[in-house]
Amino acid sequence: MRFDVALVLSYLPAIGWAAITTVGLWIVALVASIVIGLAIAVIRLHGGAIVNTVLRLLVEAIRGTPFLIQLFLLYFGGPFIGLTLERLPAGLLALSLFGGCYMSEVFRTGIRAVPRGHIEAAECVGLSQMQILRRILLPEMLVLVLPAGTNIAVGLIKETAVLSVIGVPELTAVISGIGSETYAFVEALTLLSLCYWALVEICARLGRTAEQRLSLYRFAA
Amino acid sequence: MSWKLFTLLVQAAGATALFSAFAVVAGIALGLFVCGVALSRFRAAAGVARLYVSFFRGVPLLVQLLLVYHLLPVLGLNVSSATAALVALTLCTAAYQAENLRGAFLSVPNGLVEAADVVGMTPWQRFRRIEAPIALRLAIPALLNEAVAILHASALISVVGVIELTKTARDLAASTLEPLPLYAMAGALYLVMNMVLVYGGRLAERRFSVRTA
Numbered sequence: 001m002r003f004d005v006a007l008v009l010s011y012l013p014a015i016g017w018a019a020i021t022t023v024g025l026w027i028v029a030l031v032a033s034i035v036i037g038l039a040i041a042v043i044r045l046h047g048g049a050i051v052n053t054v055l056r057l058l059v060e061a062i063r064g065t066p067f068l069i070q071l072f073l074l075y076f077g078g079p080f081i082g083l084t085l086e087r088l089p090a091g092l093l094a095l096s097l098f099g100g101c102y103m104s105e106v107f108r109t110g111i112r113a114v115p116r117g118h119i120e121a122a123e124c125v126g127l128s129q130m131q132i133l134r135r136i137l138l139p140e141m142l143v144l145v146l147p148a149g150t151n152i153a154v155g156l157i158k159e160t161a162v163l164s165v166i167g168v169p170e171l172t173a174v175i176s177g178i179g180s181e182t183y184a185f186v187e188a189l190t191l192l193s194l195c196y197w198a199l200v201e202i203c204a205r206l207g208r209t210a211e212q213r214l215s216l217y218r219f220a221a
Numbered sequence: 222m223s224w225k226l227f228t229l230l231v232q233a234a235g236a237t238a239l240f241s242a243f244a245v246v247a248g249i250a251l252g253l254f255v256c257g258v259a260l261s262r263f264r265a266a267a268g269v270a271r272l273y274v275s276f277f278r279g280v281p282l283l284v285q286l287l288l289v290y291h292l293l294p295v296l297g298l299n300v301s302s303a304t305a306a307l308v309a310l311t312l313c314t315a316a317y318q319a320e321n322l323r324g325a326f327l328s329v330p331n332g333l334v335e336a337a338d339v340v341g342m343t344p345w346q347r348f349r350r351i352e353a354p355i356a357l358r359l360a361i362p363a364l365l366n367e368a369v370a371i372l373h374a375s376a377l378i379s380v381v382g383v384i385e386l387t388k389t390a391r392d393l394a395a396s397t398l399e400p401l402p403l404y405a406m407a408g409a410l411y412l413v414m415n416m417v418l419v420y421g422g423r424l425a426e427r428r429f430s431v432r433t434a
Binding site: 060061064065066067068069070072073076077080081157158159160161162164165172176179185186189190192193196197200201 | 275276278279280281282283284285287288291292295372373374375376377379380387390391394400401404405407408411412415416
């Protein structure tokens, strides 16, 4: 079996751009997931019964089906209900919704786990609802949800690979494209695996470091 | 959507269920082996097992799938795309299950293991009668989560052309030009299988639950 690394490496600039695309997609989707997840969690905990049921069904539907199906539904089915999106925005929207639903469950458990006494104490010293949210609820919750949140964040990196199926020019699409151009599939895909492995390891490490630092602020339950 | 299309999708859902079930069972078996090696005294072998777990958990399944699909023929194994997909799916889920099982085996109370030694059980007896029954029960929720993940992940094997639910929905959507109802129905079928797994899992958890001290 030949293993021609040089052949693949001659495509380095294209691979570099694709890597930047993947990381960019991931960061945008992650930030959007956190915002969507927080919004869903807060609305579900404080909204009415009907809003709660609707959001619960949405979250269950997204967590209960494969991401690929959601992506196809949005990208190929969207135009039939007047939602025509290019590959990239369609991919980003699907990924953000997917991540947001998983994040919302984590945030919901996190918010519930903040001790009632802390909120009552904040009310007693006269903090406003907004101050309580900003200075007590959110910081305490964020420390609690960091491990589960990191897991989802790392999972999202791997999920970006699925966007290659609808032709978003990220790492998987570009490198497997190089594979079919040069017939050096095994070399290209090995390189691709190493890229993701490195990315995932780096993020997991960063998450663990953040956990260790922030565990200082973890209150005694 | 016509009745005909619906029955085609339900049949395809059967294929998805079969592929997933095979990967889950084979994955738990392989995961048990990997976990055993990772927890063993042999440093080098344990290192390899940890590397295996890290690699398969760190690389997207889609990439693993493409890699296995292209690698097997290069190694002289001309297998069908369905076989390649099953191999990739199993290798991937085994890494996750190995990690789940490792956590379970490590949380078997130490006193029980020592007690087994004290009453003179051989290591094999200790494993079979004390460690395995307790660890497997502790691992049930995590093993089931991974089974659900595999059901969802099996949609990706459509990318290498294996005929299952997603591939069928995609082909039918292309030929009928009605992607919306077809993907929605495919999603609904995944949801049903998902619910069966979750509720079945809850029953199993209740049936086999252990009270830990």
